[in-house]
Amino acid sequence: MTLPAPKKPALQSVDLPHGLALLRDPLLNKGTAFSLAERDSFGLRGLLPPHVSTMEEQADRILKHLRRLPDNLEKFVVLNALRDRNETLFLRVVCDNIDEIQPLIYTPTVGEACQRFGDIFQRPRGLYISTNDRGQIVQLMRNWPHPTRLIVVTDGERILGLGDLGANGMGIPVGKLSLYSACAGIHPSLCLPVVLDVGTNNAELLTNPQYIGLRQPRLRGDDYDAIVDEFMQAAQQVFPDVLIQFEDFANHSAFRLLQRYRDTACVFNDDIQGTASVALAGLFSALRVTGGRLTEQLLFLGAGEAATGIADLVVAAMVAEGISEDEARRGIWLVDSKGLVVKARKDLAEHKLGYAHEHPPVTDFLAAIKELRPTGIIGVSAVGGTFTSEVLRTMAELNARPIIFALSNPTSHAECSAEEAYRHTDGRALFACGSPYAPVTFGGVSFVPRQGNNSYIFPGVGLGVIASGASRVTDEMFMVAARTLSSLVTEADLAQGSLYPALPRIREVSCRIAADVSGLAYKRGLASGRVPDDVLGFVRAQMFEAEYRSYLAP
Numbered sequence: 213m214t215l216p217a218p219k220k221p222a223l224q225s226v227d228l229p230h231g232l233a234l235l236r237d238p239l240l241n242k243g244t245a246f247s248l249a250e251r252d253s254f255g256l257r258g259l260l261p262p263h264v265s266t267m268e269e270q271a272d273r274i275l276k277h278l279r280r281l282p283d284n285l286e287k288f289v290v291l292n293a294l295r296d297r298n299e300t301l302f303l304r305v306v307c308d309n310i311d312e313i314q315p316l317i318y319t320p321t322v323g324e325a326c327q328r329f330g331d332i333f334q335r336p337r338g339l340y341i342s343t344n345d346r347g348q349i350v351q352l353m354r355n356w357p358h359p360t361r362l363i364v365v366t367d368g369e370r371i372l373g374l375g376d377l378g379a380n381g382m383g384i385p386v387g388k389l390s391l392y393s394a395c396a397g398i399h400p401s402l403c404l405p406v407v408l409d410v411g412t413n414n415a416e417l418l419t420n421p422q423y424i425g426l427r428q429p430r431l432r433g434d435d436y437d438a439i440v441d442e443f444m445q446a447a448q449q450v451f452p453d454v455l456i457q458f459e460d461f462a463n464h465s466a467f468r469l470l471q472r473y474r475d476t477a478c479v480f481n482d483d484i485q486g487t488a489s490v491a492l493a494g495l496f497s498a499l500r501v502t503g504g505r506l507t508e509q510l511l512f513l514g515a516g517e518a519a520t521g522i523a524d525l526v527v528a529a530m531v532a533e534g535i536s537e538d539e540a541r542r543g544i545w546l547v548d549s550k551g552l553v554v555k556a557r558k559d560l561a562e563h564k565l566g567y568a569h570e571h572p573p574v575t576d577f578l579a580a581i582k583e584l585r586p587t588g589i590i591g592v593s594a595v596g597g598t599f600t601s602e603v604l605r606t607m608a609e610l611n612a613r614p615i616i617f618a619l620s621n622p623t624s625h626a627e628c629s630a631e632e633a634y635r636h637t638d639g640r641a642l643f644a645c646g647s648p649y650a651p652v653t654f655g656g657v658s659f660v661p662r663q664g665n666n667s668y669i670f671p672g673v674g675l676g677v678i679a680s681g682a683s684r685v686t687d688e689m690f691m692v693a694a695r696t697l698s699s700l701v702t703e704a705d706l707a708q709g710s711l712y713p714a715l716p717r718i719r720e721v722s723c724r725i726a727a728d729v730s731g732l733a734y735k736r737g738l739a740s741g742r743v744p745d746d747v748l749g750f751v752r753a754q755m756f757e758a759e760y761r762s763y764l765a766p
């Protein structure tokens with residue numbers, strides 16, 4: 213099965229709305245770029261200023277305006293308004309300036325945007341499903357007018373490292389789906405952002421007059437499960453073949469929901485599986501430099517979704533290399549807010565148990581490093597500054613090329629900055645970050661740290677799943693995606709300390725990942741239809757290009 217919206221659907225002029233309705237349809241609007249002939253055909257004369265712009269002129273105007281704005285939240289608002297007017301131009305601007313724009317439409321800016329969502333709210337986007345809609349979610353979903361193939365859904369309980377933001381969490385699915393379209397060319401009409409508003413326990417939001425969500429405490433227990441279940445059934449009923457991505461659910465829901473639906477629906481959790489894949493890719497790249505193997509000790513600061521997701525995929529990758537699962541787990545250690553995760557502790561949540569080793573309790577991260585002598589530390593604690601100068605120096609004493617991944621975001625929550633990582637390890641750190649950092653010069657060497665951003669992975673995996681019509685998303689797909697991503701890191705990248713490819717290559721990266729994920733889906737019997745002769749070409753042909761097309765019949 214192929215995507216329902218071909219790259220350039222053959223639209224006849226009769227299909228299109230006329231006049232203001234055309235200008236107000238963001239999927240069709242071209243603004244001042246409508247040609248004079250189109251203006252005549254569609255009743256647009258006089259509704260637009262006389263100069264016919266090129267797309268380049270329009271993009272240039274947007275960029276100049278953006279660059280004059282004093283802060284990132286304002287830029288976020290302007291970019292959202294652009295998308296609400298003209299999706300094609302929005303995607304053109306994002307694709308051509310991905311380094312500059314991604315941090316504005318996604319992390320770190322989206323974190324602040326979600327915190328202040330009510331203040332900056334202009335017009336709704338996506339579906340808001342609340343506890344008030346129980347029993348009617350199918351009807352509600354039928355209100356969505358587009359043929360959806362991809363849903364990103366959150367319940368807003370753990371937005372980035374910022375905690376419970378309730379319905380304000382909608383900023384996350386909206387941002388993620390923009391990245392799907394920009395990075396992997398998934399047509400925006402196929403993408404549906406959803407927030408499940410089950411209340412919030414954020415006291416500040418509950419009393420904030422600008423808060424957009426229900427003012428009630430979060431549903432828990434069976435009531436919560438019932439609404440998620442109803443949503444899952446409704447989504448699959450209204451949009452057969454839909455891929456559903458869970459996003460920013462709290463630990464206690466995320467692992468459970470993934471477990472519950474992964475074998476019966478086409479779902480994945482990006483915080484767990486996407487993060488794992490991008491981190492594993494970074495490790496593969498780092499090992500190309502150190503010449504080491506995955507079996508060496510890795511110590512995580514944090515033991516939540518990101519940490520255990522990464523740890524599980526690293527274990528799976530080691531098992532795929534022929535190592536026993538027990539041995540693989542022995543090399544992986546976690547530190548949470550109460551110290552080293554060890555068997556003796558009685559307070560451990562289920563998802564940590566697989567990494568609870570026989571060891572006396574250790575409460576301090578630095579002490580754990582000194583005892584375990586890891587080759588790499590991976591920060592996913594959402595606590596800023598926890599990779600102190602002493603932590604970094606100790607890693608540099610223990611390793612010629614210490615692996616230092618400070619993945620927490622937004623930036624204020626990063627375990628250390630790029631500059632700190634290089635300074636305290638004499639420029640020897642193999643560094644990846646969760647937040648964007650500018651290049652760093654240390655000791656006369658210029659380092660280009662790159663973000664271990666999930667956007668290297670999820671757009672490609674999603675495209676691969678949709679393009680092949682895969683019925684399930686498997687961990688093996690994320691392992692394959694990690695290998696493909698790391699294989700695209702060049703020797704020149706590694707030489708400057710970059711463990712990921714340059715972001716402007718993202719569409720090529722997504723296309724290659726999608727092809728390998730599709731190939732795997734066919735191989736495992738999860739895909740529908742005949743295996744294409746040229747999987748890469750087949751996937752590439754389905755990627756939407758952000759270009760205007762003529763609306764005049766030939």
Ligand code: NAD
Binds near residue numbers: 372487516
């Ligand atoms: P989470 O809430 O599931 O887990 C956080 C973990 O950190 C918990 O186990 C908690 O016990 C532990 N922790 C809290 N304070 C600590 C402390 N002082 N010392 C040690 N551990 C402590 O969150 P998550 O989904 O695992 O995400 C964690 C962070 O990783 C967030 O900042 C998130 O934005 C970031 N993240 C980054 C990427 C990426 O860069 N690709 C992807 C996903 C998540």
